[in-house]
Amino acid sequence: MARALANPELISLAAGFVDQETLPASETQQAFAELAREAASARAALQYGTTSGFPPLREQLLERTLVAGGTSGNWSTRPSVDQVVVTAGSNQLLHLVLESLVDPGDIILCAAPTYLVFLGTVANVGARSVGVATDENGLIPDALEDALRRLADAGDLHRVKAIYLVPYFDNPCGITMSAERVARVVEIAKRWSTEKKIHVIADEAYRELRYHGEDVPTALMMDEEGDTVIVAGTFSKSFSPGIRVGWGVLPRALIAPVCAQKGNIDFGSPNFSQHLMHKVLDLGLFDRHVQSLRRGYRAKLDAMLGAASEYLSPLPGVRWIQPEGGLYVWLQVPEEVDTGPRGTLVDVAIDKGVLYVPGQYCYPSEGQPAQNNTLRLSFGVQSPDRIRRGIRALAEAIQSLPSD
């Protein structure tokens, strides 16, 4: 990292940040002006809020989660607004959920690879992350059954508290799971909840960032009884990470434990940010902004995939997954190439002027073993031109490695 920072010409395809230039300055200004126009509404935003969050915002969040992208569906037990908790980003929600569900030594089953910060959150609460194999459609249900069977045989089934998925354009692979596959995961979680309840945590951080294809219904829809699926959402990728508004839609039994934890920590997430986001949604500024974000990121994704076809496809053993949205492209290089910090590729890539995230960081510590010949590329921050140049540099780096 130090070497990378010393070279300002280096093209970082590593950080999963949003594009600084697209941050919604004028939309935020407009929403703020509206909020501040009347002293009463400004004062309401400047006061403490409640632990679970600003009710009108929670209504909006629930509505958007259930119908975002035009999928409404048939609800046998439609979640209600009291199941929505607003948090300081979705990482806080994930942390609170784990604190509520997990005792030290418990197990969280994760798609392998998965969101690397979540692996840190699991470790932080003293739990074990166990990886389950994935393919180009996400976590493999049969592999999940196998993992549960192995844990049951070892007498550890009572330790399994949740299965973690990023169903839309996941971090790090860009994969979107089909509704059928998510439904199978939920069904498996319910069937194996014989000793302790196994929840499914569906982290929908990237759902709004779709550039191609149709939206897929939320995992909440697959949970007829409403007792298994936890959805985590956030405005960090679709509007602003600095405003720090995330949320969860929780099974009823989890509302009290999560809110008890939360109340002891923060008296509620920043009320001002919640009132601001309520205005942003109410005035239609969010939808307008997301439309323009999608146009910008679509061009960047297309630039990355176009450059990959041009520069990487001639290289033997190099493959990648084509995402329909999100911020990431997952790349596999020949098996003998170690992309990690002590491997052969990283130094050459930095010398050629490009930085990536080694794929091995994204694997849980147990279960499905890390694939050391993988890497994550992010197209959020750089311009289409720099993305193309970054991919060309990466291709040159791979090509320059001695072949065995």
Ligand SMILES: Cc1ncc(COP(=O)(O)O)c(C=O)c1O
């Ligand atoms: C999959 C996933 N979930 C959650 C988050 C956390 O976002 P925040 O805490 O800013 O809402 C991120 C951020 O990169 C992410 O990639």
